[in-house]
Amino acid sequence: MVPTPITVRVPAKVNLHLAVGDPRPDGYHELITVFQAVSMTDEVTVLVADEPGIDVHGEGADSVPTGPSNLAWKAVRLLAERSERDPEEPGVRLSISKGIPxxxxxxxxxxxAAAALLALNHLWRLELGRDELCDIAAQLGSDVPFALQGGTALGTGRGERLVPVLARHTFHWVIALDRRGLETPTVFGELDRLREESKPNRVGEVEPLLEALASGDPRQLALLLGNDLQAAAVSLRPGLRRTLRAGVQAGALAGIVSGSGPTCAFLCTDADSAVRVAAELSGAGVCRTVRVAQGPVPGARIVSDDRADRPTPPQVHA
Ligand SMILES: C[C@@](CO)(OP(=O)(O)O)[C@H](O)COP(=O)(O)OP(=O)(O)OC[C@H]1O[C@@H](n2ccc(N)nc2=O)[C@H](O)[C@@H]1O
Ligand SMILES: Nc1ncnc2c1ncn2[C@@H]1O[C@H](COP(=O)(O)OP(=O)(O)O)[C@@H](O)[C@H]1O
Structure with a gap:
């Protein structure tokens, strides 16, 4: 019997704190980061097929590779290799529905990639535990283990070593999507360049932010958000300064570039305030699209059986 297709829903992340160290000999930078998974999601379906391949739909699908460089396909090949299948002919098809910019x-x-690992673990009945999946995830990219785990977590090493963090209550975010993306290695490279040229401010210690998360007070958290990559992202995309200003003028408590950018995330006092900020920001003409999101949310999980319960995320289009 052909196995039933498996669909996994997986969240985006925002870095609430991102401290970047010096480049290591392997080209990566040592990080201390706090990830939070937020309610913007992709869905990945894997099914057994004679003709292997990938199709991609939704947000920005045109700029996602459908060949071997797709990170989810790399996950398929890596897991095929580990389970003694032919990585060139894994006999599966991936369908990716993008909601994450x-x-x-x-x-x-x-x-x-995290979603593909979880889905294939079920489709192929590999019965790998979370720890084994996380080890495989880290081979695919520094951020992949967190997408499996979700919630709020402290990441060290190159971001792949995770410890869950207590975050009381739900935080309300407005997410501003830019018209074009930024490539992660370019942004790290720009930070190295800026640091050779001058001494851009570095974020402080992470402990006060962890305390603010535990308190659940968004006003306290807002004062402590920080991202060393923000200066580099703004240097490459100066218009982000205007976006960050516009979010705060619209009533957000604080705004930050998400990871390597160019998406900006604005922390709001509550759900109503987030809707008001989103509406005003979308009218300001400083970004392509505005969304509201909440965090923390769970990491990758199988949803094949509960599609009917799927909530529709509120959206505001600029
Ligand atoms: C910056 C962060 C913050 O969470 O995410 P994004 O904002 O891009 O999503 C991550 O560190 C990105 O993680 P990820 O996108 O998985 O990166 P990887 O595939 O592991 O690495 C891509 C490239 O980014 C640079 N890189 C990545 C991680 C790290 N700790 N130091 C680095 O210098 C390296 O140039 C590396 O070759
Ligand atoms: N499944 C995928 N979804 C999105 N982008 C992908 C995927 N596989 C490979 N890429 C490529 O990876 C690069 C980084 O994309 P993404 O992971 O969305 O951003 P970021 O690293 O900024 O979080 C893009 O240039 C994209 O072409």
């Missing part, structure tokens, strides 16, 4: 600093490719 491409090259937006929200780890969309990593999310799809």
């Amino acid at each position: 491409v090259a937006g600093g929200m780890a969309g490719g990593s999310a799809d």
Whole structure:
């Protein structure tokens, strides 16, 4: 009997704190980061097929590769290799429905890779535990383990070593999507360049932010959001300064570039305030689209059986 297709829903992330160290000999930078999974999601379906391949739909689908460089396909091949299948002919098809902006600093490719790992673990009945899946995830990219785990987590190493963090209550975000993406290595490279040239401010210690998360007070958290990559993203995309200003003028408590950007995330006091900020920001003409999102949300999970319960995320279009 042909196995039933498996669909996994997987969230985007925002880095609430991103401290970037010096480049390591392997080209990566040592990080101390706090990830939060937010309610913008991709869905990845895997099914057994004679003709293997990928199709991609939705947000930014045109700029997602459908060949071997797709990160979710790399996950298929890596898991095929580990389970002694032919990685060239894994006998599966992937269908990716994008809700996470491409090259937006929200780890969309990593999310799809995490989703593919979880889905195939079920489709192929591999019975790998979370720890084994996380080890495989880390081989695919620094952000992939977090997409499996979700919630709020402290990441160290190159971002792949995770410890869950207590975050009381739900935080309300407005997410501003830019017209074009930024490539992660370019943004890290720009930060190295800026640091050779001058001494851009570095984010402080992470502990006060962890305390603010535990308190659940968005006003306290807003004062502590920080991202070392923000200066580099703004240097490459100066218009982001205007976006960040516009979000705060619209009533957000604080705004931050998400990871390597160019997406900006604005923390709001509550759900009503987030809707008001989103409406005003979308009228300001500083970005392509505005969404509201909440966090933390769970990591990658199978939803094949509960599609009917899927909530429709509120959206505001600029
Ligand atoms: C910056 C962050 C923050 O969470 O995410 P994005 O905002 O891009 O989503 C991550 O560190 C990105 O993680 P990810 O996108 O998985 O990166 P990887 O595939 O592992 O690495 C891509 C490239 O980014 C640079 N890189 C990545 C991670 C790291 N700790 N140091 C680095 O210098 C390297 O140039 C590396 O070759
Ligand atoms: N499944 C995928 N979804 C999105 N982008 C992908 C995927 N596979 C490979 N990519 C490529 O990875 C790059 C980074 O995309 P993404 O992970 O969305 O952004 P970021 O690293 O900023 O979080 C893009 O240039 C995109 O072409």
